[in-house]
Amino acid sequence: MYTAIVFLPLLGAIVAGLFGRIIGDRAAQIVTCSLLCISALLSGIALLTVPFGEPFKVPLATWIVSGSFEVDWALRIDALTVVMLVVVTWVSALVHIYSIGYMSHDASIARFMSYLSLFTFAMLMLVTADNFLQLFFGWEGVGVASYLLIGFWYEKASANNAAMKAFIVNRVGDFALILGIAAIFLVFDSVDFDTVFAAAPAFAEHQIALFGVTWSTLDLICILLFIGAMGKSAQLGLHTWLPDAMEGPTPVSALIHAATMVTAGVFLIARVSPIIEYAPVALAVIVLIGATTAFFAATVALTQNDIKRVIAYSTCSQLGYMFFALGVGAYAAAIFHLFTHAFFKALLFLAAGSVIHGMSNEQDMRRMGGIWRHMKFTYAMMWIGSLALVGVPFFAGFYSKDLILEAAFAAGGVGFYAFALGIAAAVMTAFYSGRLLFMTFHGKPRASEEVMHHVHESPLVMTIPLGLLAVGAVFAGYLGLPMVADDHAFWGGSIYLAEMERNIIYLAHYVPTWVVIAPIVAGFVGLGLAYVIYIQRTELADRLAERFRPLYQFSLNKWYFDELYDALFVRPARQAGTFLWRRVDAGIIDDYGPNGVAATALEGTKRVVKLQTGYIYHYAFVMLIGVAALVSWFLFVARG
């Protein structure tokens, strides 16, 4: 059954990808969608059976045996895996179905469905990995699939650039991840999860010397792994690719850049909890980066005008929440938030896609407004998604986000920092969610007559997935509560805590009441502010922007990260590249290498041709000279 869950999407990808032209678009859609639905159904069954039980493995094949380096293909099935399976397959199945409607006007439907399925397979490979190398295989697989999907409209230069940017920025993280895995093999002499996890406590005090500095081995390894996670999960510093990735089709954004691939980093850290529990420095770093990302991304989301970019920064921000939850040791809370977030964020993206679809591919909120009458269903869906995101009580986000903030407070230390930034981010989250809703659906229409005339509700094949995700966005929180029970029984050992008395989830129940209420208040404050500014006194927005111009510009330009990187890395790299190309490659290697040799050859051939005068006496002369030279050589040199 587990093998089927993982490999059915691959089958779909192969069929749609290789035979898409033969079987046609419709058949490709049917094959990929139905295979994923089966996979999703099986995942659902797994969710009912696996948690609370012992983890187990499904061996597949031997992969590499080289000295002490042994790697097998195997599926590791435990509660953590199953939660990820459910998230991935359910969202993926709904996105597959949604894509039938969304991509109906596209020229290469089969290719798109194939990429989606391929991505799903790689993601499933990642979450079912039984060792670090297999995890890395899935990790790179989703990277490739993401590259293909972001650059799906390869005729568009911006899409190609975004795809490359995503790939290259991720390389930075991937490089750290490889180093981390290599370090694990160096220290533990194995890349197998069980072996490494079992040995981790013994290495808690182990130290390693690197660049003349003594490091705690586990801290070093975990920080390397975390840098890898930062790349995939778009944490501050390596986040720049995520907003640009919105160049891809919207279903891709929903699947990859909201629900699945970006959560791979969260999954990785939760997976290695048995190691990271013994790496206090790494945990602190994770809290700092996570909290800062949550805050940073929220501030940027305040001023963005592209509807998808707002949601993208929101994703970035929510991932920050998950990370600082991991950092304070509330792994269960982080995965819980990952689970609820997948539903409401996919819902938001798909609803945004529905708006974009209805508005003739318009993505700029400044040219929307007043369309709620025309797309009532999408409007309702957008509200549900936003309320869940804001954390309004009894929507999914409420349970997970509150728990994370409480856990951060309960942890103390860097936790307070995370809590403070988390609350600030919560206010901003509510504000930009309200802004998005009000700018898009309310007020006077700012689109052209022609576009407004065409505004329409999306077809059923798109709205049904929205409805199903909305159900998830409402109930996932309540239904997922067993995940964050104090005793961690749900996880059956897949999440590890070094000391049960430092059980943050348990401690989170005993925080002061104001801490519990603060996030809820923050949500309502943010929404209220947005209502005042964008519905009641619309001129306020511009006046505020004018008044706080530097701040506004700082946020609008995304804290100038792209400019900074451009100046720090891109331009020097280009200059170095240009130098190497012009001076070293073209100047030295080409001139003295291929071109030089070719020129010499040409010169040589000219001389030879010149010798060939056509006069017999020249030819005879050459022959005699030749004989004379050979004879003299023999007489004076060889026999001399």
Next chain:
Amino acid sequence: MSTSYLFPAAPELLLILSGLVLLLVGSFKDHAAGARLVSTLALVTLAVAFFATIIVTPGAAIYAFREHFVLDAFAGFMKGVVFLGALGTLLIAQPYLRQEKLERFEYALLVLFSTAGMGLLLSANSFLALYVALELMTLPLYVMAAFKRDTFKSTEAGLKYFVLGALASGMLLYGISLVYGFTGTISFTALQDIYAAGDVRLPIGALVGLVFIAAGLAFKLGAVPFHMWTPDVYEGAPTAVTAFFAAAPKIAAMGLTVRVFAEPFGAFVADWQQIVIAVAVGSMALGAFGAIGQTNIKRLMAYSGIGHVGYALVGLAAGTERGVYGVLVYMTLYLFMTVGTFAVILTLRRRGQELERVQDFAGLSKEQPLLALAAAIFMFSLAGIPPLAGFFGKLYVFLAAVDAGLIALAVFGVLMSVVGAYYYLRIVKLMYFDAPPEPFDKTIEPELQAVLVVTTAVTALFIVFPGPILGTAQVAASALFP
């Protein structure tokens, strides 16, 4: 006295007798019809001579005509190759002669006599036999070069070839006389016996004689610095004659060179190795660089031939059985590639006019994909690209050179074959990536078709069935190193 001593020379005697008979036949027949009949009979004769060679070639050497004539496995192998070359080139000459209105029965006769000369040359066991056979081979060649006697170019080619050939013969004779003067014998066997016993140095005069002989042989091979005649003669001679020049006499001369160096002067490897290396290096370099600038395909093939002789000489330079084995394999495969290439050149026509410029290959693949494919196979093979036959030819000679410690020579050879690859691949590029300015003539004459099929098959499939060539070449090479 029985006639059995004539038996080893049966193929050559057959060629000469048949030539004399066909001379009469041609004289009493109509012009064109006579030429056709004579050609057909000459082809049959060559085929019979080829099979006769296979039959008469013995396991151990047989001497005849007072030891002026030897028939061993080496001679047999080389004769077989040469006769095949003559057969193939005479076959592809037929449509050419028809189209160029050159149907005169003397053509086939000249081929027959020249080929008989080659056979005797390969069996020569004394310098006297060598010289007589060489002249018998060469004299018809001068006439053939000028066969299109109403054109300036052809007569010029014939005259140049004759004058320079006479000079080379003079050198050869002078060398022979020096060797005779200092050693007192002209017999290969006697020379071998004298110097086989231990540590004897070749007298200095004989050494000078050896240099002169080498010069004369190098002229026939078209090796640097005695190559100057080849581009002019190849270009000026009628294309069918050029094909014959490139195939048969060159291979015969190579066989003779190998024998002269390996048998009478076999004890002085260290001495003649220097000459051979110098000549090989010069030929490889000139063949590679000279061809780049050529615009005429026949001139290009002349330089290509110079280069290939250079590669073959690398094997001889090794001075070992393996080296000679490499030379034999190389020349055999070279024969098929060259005859095939000339078959392609002879096929290329536009409105009945023959095409000689390299540029004329442009766009061949679009109009005649199979012909272009065959041409591409020959070009890749001549360039020495695996898995085609030409690669193995080079492989064996270079391996032999490395075995003999001539690593620098082998490396130089490989480098030159890289340079040489340029002009072969340029032709492939022209055929496959450029557009033809005007359509080619579509018909491929049956004789050309047959030759193309056989040569392409051998070139492409040598890797699958290398046995027949490698096996016999091994036996032939070991005959020189008892």
